[in-house]
Amino acid sequence: MATEPEPTLPFSIVSVVEDVLQKHGGRLSDIDFASRKAQEASSRRNEAASWLRNTVGNVGGKDMLDEPSEEDFRNALRSGIILCNALNKIQPGAVPKVVEAPSDIDNIPDGAALSVYQYFENVRNFLVTVEGMGLPTFEASDLEQGGKSSRIVNCVLALKSYSEWKLGGKNGLWKYGGNPKPPTYGKPIVRKSSEPFMRSLSRGMSSGDKDGLLNDPSSSIDVVSHDRNEGGSTASLYSLVREILHDRKQEEIPFIVESLLSKVMEEFESRVITLKQETSKTPREDKSPSEALNSNLKGLSDDEEMEENDYVELNQKKNNDVKYNNDEKSNSQLLRQQNIIQRQSENIQELKMIVHQTKEGMHFLHKKYREDFIYLGKHLQSLTSAASGYQKVLEENRKIYNQMQDLKGNIRVYCRVRPLKRQPNSHGIVSNVEEENISLIIPSKNGKEVKKTFTFNKVFGPSATQGEVFSDTQPLIRSVLDGFNVCIFAYGQTGSGKTHTMSGPDNITEETVGVNYRALRDLFYLSEQRKDRIHYDIFVQMLEIYNEQVRDLLVTDTSNKRYPFFKIRNSSQNGINVPNANLVPVSSSADVLNLMNLGQKNRAVSATSMNDRSSRSHSCLTVHVQGRELASGNNLRGCIHLVYLAGSERADKSEATGDRLKEAQHINRSLSALGDVISSLAQKQSHVPYRNSKLTQLLQDSLGGQAKTLMFVHISPESEALAETISTLKFAERVSTVELGASRVNKDSGEVKVLKEQITSLKETLARMKDGEFEHLKQRANSMTDLPKLKSLLSSSVPTIWTSGGRKLPRDDSSSLDSEDIYRNLHAGVNVNDDDKESFSGSMNRDESCDSLMGQSEVESKRSSSPLLSPTYLFATSDFDELELATSEGSESDLSWQSQSPKPTAISNAFVSRPKKSIHLKQAKNLTTRSMVSSLSPSSSRKQPTLVSQSRKHSGSIDAKRRSGNA
Numbered sequence: 001m002a003t004e005p006e007p008t009l010p011f012s013i014v015s016v017v018e019d020v021l022q023k024h025g026g027r028l029s030d031i032d033f034a035s036r037k038a039q040e041a042s043s044r045r046n047e048a049a050s051w052l053r054n055t056v057g058n059v060g061g062k063d064m065l066d067e068p069s070e071e072d073f074r075n076a077l078r079s080g081i082i083l084c085n086a087l088n089k090i091q092p093g094a095v096p097k098v099v100e101a102p103s104d105i106d107n108i109p110d111g112a113a114l115s116v117y118q119y120f121e122n123v124r125n126f127l128v129t130v131e132g133m134g135l136p137t138f139e140a141s142d143l144e145q146g147g148k149s150s151r152i153v154n155c156v157l158a159l160k161s162y163s164e165w166k167l168g169g170k171n172g173l174w175k176y177g178g179n180p181k182p183p184t185y186g187k188p189i190v191r192k193s194s195e196p197f198m199r200s201l202s203r204g205m206s207s208g209d210k211d212g213l214l215n216d217p218s219s220s221i222d223v224v225s226h227d228r229n230e231g232g233s234t235a236s237l238y239s240l241v242r243e244i245l246h247d248r249k250q251e252e253i254p255f256i257v258e259s260l261l262s263k264v265m266e267e268f269e270s271r272v273i274t275l276k277q278e279t280s281k282t283p284r285e286d287k288s289p290s291e292a293l294n295s296n297l298k299g300l301s302d303d304e305e306m307e308e309n310d311y312v313e314l315n316q317k318k319n320n321d322v323k324y325n326n327d328e329k330s331n332s333q334l335l336r337q338q339n340i341i342q343r344q345s346e347n348i349q350e351l352k353m354i355v356h357q358t359k360e361g362m363h364f365l366h367k368k369y370r371e372d373f374i375y376l377g378k379h380l381q382s383l384t385s386a387a388s389g390y391q392k393v394l395e396e397n398r399k400i401y402n403q404m405q406d407l408k409g410n411i412r413v414y415c416r417v418r419p420l421k422r423q424p425n426s427h428g429i430v431s432n433v434e435e436e437n438i439s440l441i442i443p444s445k446n447g448k449e450v451k452k453t454f455t456f457n458k459v460f461g462p463s464a465t466q467g468e469v470f471s472d473t474q475p476l477i478r479s480v481l482d483g484f485n486v487c488i489f490a491y492g493q494t495g496s497g498k499t500h501t502m503s504g505p506d507n508i509t510e511e512t513v514g515v516n517y518r519a520l521r522d523l524f525y526l527s528e529q530r531k532d533r534i535h536y537d538i539f540v541q542m543l544e545i546y547n548e549q550v551r552d553l554l555v556t557d558t559s560n561k562r563y564p565f566f567k568i569r570n571s572s573q574n575g576i577n578v579p580n581a582n583l584v585p586v587s588s589s590a591d592v593l594n595l596m597n598l599g600q601k602n603r604a605v606s607a608t609s610m611n612d613r614s615s616r617s618h619s620c621l622t623v624h625v626q627g628r629e630l631a632s633g634n635n636l637r638g639c640i641h642l643v644y645l646a647g648s649e650r651a652d653k654s655e656a657t658g659d660r661l662k663e664a665q666h667i668n669r670s671l672s673a674l675g676d677v678i679s680s681l682a683q684k685q686s687h688v689p690y691r692n693s694k695l696t697q698l699l700q701d702s703l704g705g706q707a708k709t710l711m712f713v714h715i716s717p718e719s720e721a722l723a724e725t726i727s728t729l730k731f732a733e734r735v736s737t738v739e740l741g742a743s744r745v746n747k748d749s750g751e752v753k754v755l756k757e758q759i760t761s762l763k764e765t766l767a768r769m770k771d772g773e774f775e776h777l778k779q780r781a782n783s784m785t786d787l788p789k790l791k792s793l794l795s796s797s798v799p800t801i802w803t804s805g806g807r808k809l810p811r812d813d814s815s816s817l818d819s820e821d822i823y824r825n826l827h828a829g830v831n832v833n834d835d836d837k838e839s840f841s842g843s844m845n846r847d848e849s850c851d852s853l854m855g856q857s858e859v860e861s862k863r864s865s866s867p868l869l870s871p872t873y874l875f876a877t878s879d880f881d882e883l884e885l886a887t888s889e890g891s892e893s894d895l896s897w898q899s900q901s902p903k904p905t906a907i908s909n910a911f912v913s914r915p916k917k918s919i920h921l922k923q924a925k926n927l928t929t930r931s932m933v934s935s936l937s938p939s940s941s942r943k944q945p946t947l948v949s950q951s952r953k954h955s956g957s958i959d960a961k962r963r964s965g966n967a
């Protein structure tokens with residue numbers, strides 16, 4: 001069985017003894033040996049007395065005291081009885097006869113001498129026996145006072161030792177010196193003699209023979225044997241011991257040695273305890289670097305974010321530490337550390353794996369993100385292009401929409417017939433109302449009734465609702481928000497229903513509300529619908545033109561009766577022609593209606609004999625729309641004019657005189673100017689006479705160009721209003737058919753025939769010319785069917801050419817003239833006599849309304865110089881018979897003017913020659929009116945060759961027709 005190697009102490013026993021000797025050696029010399037000796041003697045005596053008492057028991061009725069004094073001890077043993085009994089106990093019969101003490105021993109004083117016999121016999125027997133046993137003895141005198149009680153004690157203790165030896169089962173010869181060990185450390189070592197000890201000690205000291213000391217079995221000081229290999233130390237120890245003991249008495253040495261050994265043991269034990277304590281606390285408090293490293297690594301193991309570099313660094317540190325700890329303990333620690341490192345390595349590998357996976361995940365996400373980004377980019381691109389495409393589509397839609405509006409005609413005329421008033425002796429003249437036609441029953445002089453039909457873009461009968469009337473107006477509102485200018489006129493004789501159409505009746509309901517309100521409602525509704533694309537700002541102006549002066553109707557301070565007049569500036573960039581007038585921002589149709597009410601109050605209204613609400617001025621409500629496209633930032637601007645034209649009644653019927661007559665003249669003049677402008681626009685003339693009236697000047701931006709014009713023409717169905725009705729309808733129809741005729745040129749081959757008839761008419765006119773200057777031209781013209789040739793011929797022959805407006809054109813401008821110009825100027829060259837001028841002046845007052853409707857007012861003075869330009873003339877040329885009937889209820893001067901006018905008659909004759917009913921009425925109106933309007937302004941010369949060439953193709957049929965007509 002393998003034995004555990006004893007742990008090696010970090011200190012030697014020699015060093016302990018040395019330390020004790022050095023510490024306590026000096027003090028040992030001061031020990032009180034006397035007292036120690038007395039103490040020792042007392043202790044031994046007590047031991048002996050105790051043993052005797054236990055062995056012998058009560059002797060003579062007296063027990064041995066536990067701690068007897070020296071005297072008590074001698075007295076108790078003086079009789080020799082106790083001693084003999086004790087000896088007999090150990091060795092029965094050793095003393096065959098013991099002289100007992102007398103029975104009255106209690107009466108004998110302790111110090112009294114016993115009988116000699118007793119004394120001698122017992123003590124002598126005892127001493128002889130003991131001596132025979134080889135035990136120490138004493139002298140009998142020692143039992144007496146002054147004797148050495150120590151020898152008695154030694155004898156008793158020897159006897160005790162013998163007894164114990166014998167009781168231990170030992171037999172044979174007992175030797176007192178055979179007792180090897182002292183009973184305890186604390187008890188003094190009892191030797192029979194100290195000499196052997198001292199001898200052996202001295203011998204060892206003197207000879208240096210350690211064996212002598214070691215071989216002494218009685219020596220209990222064997223500490224040196226442990227240090228026998230410590231040569232130097234042992235020598236110094238000897239010298240120390242010698243120094244301490246050399247002056248001591250023999251009997252003191254055992255005590256000194258005993259004390260020293262006791263101290264040595266104490267010192268040794270304390271050192272061992274200290275060592276144990278240090279050993280037990282060292283693992284906790286004094287960590288080695290490797291242990292500290294382990295702790296660090298453990299901490300790091302918890303940290304999953306430990307960087308690899310840190311780990312390498314720590315690993316190096318650890319390796320260094322491993323080198324530092326190379327003992328077994330360190331090896332175990334190293335093992336633990338290696339385990340930890342292995343775990344850490346595994347953790348790191350795991351972390352690396354996670355990092356790798358995370359990196360791959362991130363890479364994947366990054367790649368996916370890039371793909372998504374690219375996809376989104378493409379998607380966004382497609383969305384952007386789709387959005388821009390959408391914008392383009394919207395723009396295209398807007399263009400198409402407005403082109404469609406254009407195809408309908410930039411100038412559209414709607415006719416509305418008011419319900420017949422229930423008046424006595426009043427009957428209606430409207431016989432029929434269709435989609436685009438209205439027929440009147442016109443009484444003739446001979447009692448026959450003639451049916452006259454007029455054609456418009458739309459005709460609304462008396463039963464038409466407000467909603468139906470507005471339905472065709474609605475598309476124009478959208479155009480306003482698309483950036484177009486729109487102008488809606490309400491035209492007609494006073495009391496014919498203008499206010500009803502535009503505003504509604506007095507008691508307005510949702511159904512009866514007029515065009516104004518509906519248009520504004522749609523305007524705001526559409527602007528609200530478009531607000532995510534376009535932001536609109538909407539402003540309102542309301543102006544009045546009274547006696548050719550412009551007033552602001554949105555003034556709130558009406559205390560000043562003298563309204564300021566405003567100038568019209570058509571050069572403004574923002575489309576606001578009267579910048580000084582109030583321009584009120586609005587956000588709802590209700591705002592506009594409130595402003596309209598204000599304007600209506602401010603409007604100059606005066607009673608007339610025909611209608612107490614008849615207004616004597618034009619009023620114009622203008623809604624300006626400014627939009628900003630949110631996507632592109634583009635701005636657009638549009639406006640809508642809602643125009644109430646003043647009543648167009650004839651001056652004689654309204655019994656106007658004085659101021660009223662002046663008002664009527666201004667009104668008619670401005671209406672005439674409006675007719676001129678519309679006619680010019682319809683013919684696409686390069687010059688449009690906007691500046692001939694405040695009305696046309698104000699509406700300049702909304703008449704012509706991309707602007708859209710809608711005219712509501714109102715007629716009264718009563719027979720009393722026949723003349724006004726016919727005048728109104730003729731003007732309206734001319735406006736309507738002129739525009740539609742222009743758009744139908746390439747569609748209607750029937751026009752070719754009419755154009756050819758125009759040429760024929762020209763030829764016939766020329767034939768009647770008496771002027772010798774043009775005689776040869778007439779002859780040549782008669783032989784010509786090619787207008788360009790005619791034109792070039794005329795331009796080379798005529799030194800000065802006058803336009804319809806009376807402008808004098810230079811010769812080099814003549815190339816721009818067409819056949820109509822030529823035709824017109826041919827007539828302009830005719831001398832008109834004074835009678836003609838007067839008759840014309842007279843006819844103006846007579847038929848002011850007709851004058852205004854015919855559209856010739858550009859230069860008042862030029863009018864008289866060229867009767868051919870008179871509107872009255874133009875009407876007469878188209879349907880002379882009807883006009884004659886219509887105006888038959890007028891003054892005689894009308895008829896006389898017409899009859900006195902030779903040129904209209906000449907022209908009308910040309911048209912009378914053609915069969916009136918041979919062409920569809922509408923077409924006939926269009927063509928006839930076109931021919932008349934053509935006489936006012938030049939048409940496109942580019943179309944002439946085409947028309948002429950067409951005329952050539954059909955010349956045969958025309959000639960045949962003419963021949964049949966003549967026949």
Ligand SMILES: Nc1ncnc2c1ncn2[C@@H]1O[C@H](COP(=O)(O)OP(=O)(O)OP(=O)(O)O)[C@@H](O)[C@H]1O
Nearest residue numbers: 418419494495496497498499500611613614615647
């Ligand atoms: N389509 C219609 N249906 C029913 N009543 C109508 C219609 N048109 C006009 N009226 C009525 O005829 C009368 C005259 O109409 P309105 O006042 O509109 O004429 P006006 O042309 O505006 O006259 P003025 O030029 O004098 O202002 C009004 O009482 C009106 O209610």
